[in-house]
Amino acid sequence: MRAIVLALVGIGIGLAVNARAAEGFGPAAVAAEARVFRLGKLELVALHDAQFVAPNDAKVFGVDVGAPAVADLLKSRGLADDRVTLSVNALLVKTAGRVVLLDSGLGPKAHGSLQASLQSAGIAPETVTDVVITHTHGDHVGGLVDADGKLAFPKATIRMSAPEWEWMKSQPTAAELVKAITPRVITFAPGKPIAPGITPVALDGHTPGHMGYEIVSGKQRLLDIGDLAHSSVVSLAKPAWTMGFDSDAVKAKATRQSTLARLAASGELVFAPHFPFPGVGHVAAAGAGFDWKPGVP
Numbered sequence: 001m002r003a004i005v006l007a008l009v010g011i012g013i014g015l016a017v018n019a020r021a022a023e024g025f026g027p028a029a030v031a032a033e034a035r036v037f038r039l040g041k042l043e044l045v046a047l048h049d050a051q052f053v054a055p056n057d058a059k060v061f062g063v064d065v066g067a068p069a070v071a072d073l074l075k076s077r078g079l080a081d082d083r084v085t086l087s088v089n090a091l092l093v094k095t096a097g098r099v100v101l102l103d104s105g106l107g108p109k110a111h112g113s114l115q116a117s118l119q120s121a122g123i124a125p126e127t128v129t130d131v132v133i134t135h136t137h138g139d140h141v142g143g144l145v146d147a148d149g150k151l152a153f154p155k156a157t158i159r160m161s162a163p164e165w166e167w168m169k170s171q172p173t174a175a176e177l178v179k180a181i182t183p184r185v186i187t188f189a190p191g192k193p194i195a196p197g198i199t200p201v202a203l204d205g206h207t208p209g210h211m212g213y214e215i216v217s218g219k220q221r222l223l224d225i226g227d228l229a230h231s232s233v234v235s236l237a238k239p240a241w242t243m244g245f246d247s248d249a250v251k252a253k254a255t256r257q258s259t260l261a262r263l264a265a266s267g268e269l270v271f272a273p274h275f276p277f278p279g280v281g282h283v284a285a286a287g288a289g290f291d292w293k294p295g296v297p
């Protein structure tokens with residue numbers, strides 16, 4: 001998601017945001033929640049940060065096919081047809097002396113509950129050694145700072161791909177956050193591990209340097225897909241539909257289709273930041289598209 005924080009900080013459109021909020025759209029706070037699970041020898045924790053409700057207005061989902069087609073799909077699954085409800089989740093991995101947080105949620109200024117969810121799992125922010133970023137939209141990097149704009153994970157190195165960091169620095173709306181995190185940022189190229197058992201995988205199209213993360217322990221694997229897919233219903237059933245938050249829609253569609261096909265074939269575990277909390281499960285082939293099979297091992 002890209003619009004959230006941009007919309008929240010845009011004073012000129014504040015009234016429009018408030019009107020949408022009154023209709024139940026936009027970001028909303030959730031109760032602190034953490035789900036601990038194991039992947040091989042590793043301990044992982046899914047963390048609930050927020051909820052985000054996108055109106056079915058052909059600006060976010062089904063941009064190329066229109067709202068009625070999206071409504072038909074939602075109705076066929078017994079869901080409200082005027083909106084698509086997303087979760088905002090982050091993932092924490094404890095590996096070989098490192099405590100690695102993948103994405104940081106919206107942040108306390110934008111209804112983010114990540115810190116409370118970490119606390120509920122007994123994890124203090126100063127024990128986090130690395131914050132690893134899938135991409136720099138506000139719902140993934142907003143929680144890098146606290147309500148005062150200070151680093152929320154004071155001892156952590158912040159890691160992201162080199163093209164993503166270049167892109168973030170070019171965004172005027174991110175200037176304050178860039179200034180706060182610059183001393184801590186280390187960039188990487190995909191393909192080499194950035195911590196024991198955690199390897200960035202380029203998932204092109206959503207943003208200029210969007211990354212997934214493959215987490216491996218023994219024969220067990222999990223892919224954090226970042227924003228490869230936003231809705232566990234729409235993005236999986238119709239991976240070729242244009243998504244308004246993708247910066248390169250054509251590339252994003254191709255990546256979504258090929259990656260979902262690979263995940264369905266391999267049967268590996270998946271973590272999705274925007275699927276219903278805890279965002280852990282498997283992708284299964286279903287007709288021309290895919291289905292989400294939620295489940296924590």
Ligand SMILES: [Zn+2]
Binds near residue numbers: 002137227273
């Ligand atoms: Zn997102």
